Amino acid sequence: MTFYDQIQNCSWYKLAEQIDQRAPEDVHAALSSGAMDVDRFISLVSPAADEVLEEIARRAQIITEQRFGRIVGLYAPMYLSNSCTNSCVYCSFNASHKIDRETLSVEQAVSEASHLHDQGFRHILLVSGEDLEAVSLHYLKEVVENLRHLFDSISIEIYPMGTEDYRELAASGVDGLIIYQETYNPDLYARVHEAGRKTDYRWRIETPERGGAAGFRRIGIGALLGLDDWRTEAVYLAMHARYLMRRHWRSQVTISFPRLRPAVGGYTPPCPVSDRDLVHMLTALRVFLPDAGLLLSTRESKEFRDNMIPLGVTSMSAGSCTRVGGYTGDPASAGQFEIADHRSPGEVAETIKDIGYEPVWKDWDAAFIR
């Protein structure tokens, strides 16, 4: 039974009501019990828990230090292509937007990646829109094979693929997969994904399972924050992550917290998520999932990211550029979204040290599985 099958008995709207109806006693019961199940997690992210956010954050901090120590992994996204056949209403790369479309040649990809390597990165995240012709499996394998001598860990955040294709990428040197469901609300999902292969909710939600079956060491999920109620998204994310952890126990499951940022098209998030909401969501997930990697990108401001380091974050991007070829050139094409933390990787690493944590550029060596 896939996660999609499992949630067929679960109504987004009923779950949202259940979350709203939790009382302070439910929150206290959840916090005083040892094991955290989904029902208790519902209490933990309910409005009734807003009053005890400091307690949740304190627990998140203790758990994170116990499980991970005082470290923050650093990685860099690298955009291979902004060509896309989908029409996601919130994204600059939406196929109907009139922007310059570019795809890096393998040589250009190596040049961009070498720049990131020179800055200290040993974990790279390859990102692209969904265009199977511009970014074919063959192209991806060639890029990865040319980058693997530079990086100990190569992750992908591209379009969903089948298990066999993922196996080929894993054999080329990819060890991590990130795929956001964007929203777990199937009705909203249909509204914000207007055209293209991405309209298939089921194909997308089962992607992390195909990645797990292909043997990726790291599997990342997330919801695009601002599209719908963050509390309900958090409960679906918690259920999804726990499902993946149990089923693909050899892989580390990570959760990202992408808040919608300004992009071409001027989409306005219907359900804005405040800083306090994001702290609540991230720390509650840490309490529910002590071993999950929690990622915070440069979509967030430097002040917010610095404050979140002790509260549960285990990995951060740094010095990011969301334009294709933007690390070594000055392309005319638009970025996928605006970033908020403009510090260099070195500056981010220094700040992490100042806060009393260790920046980790390399946390994996492919030799472990050779």
Ligand code: SF4
């Ligand atoms: S979110 Fe991804 S799939 Fe959707 S338009 Fe942007 S690049 Fe394409």
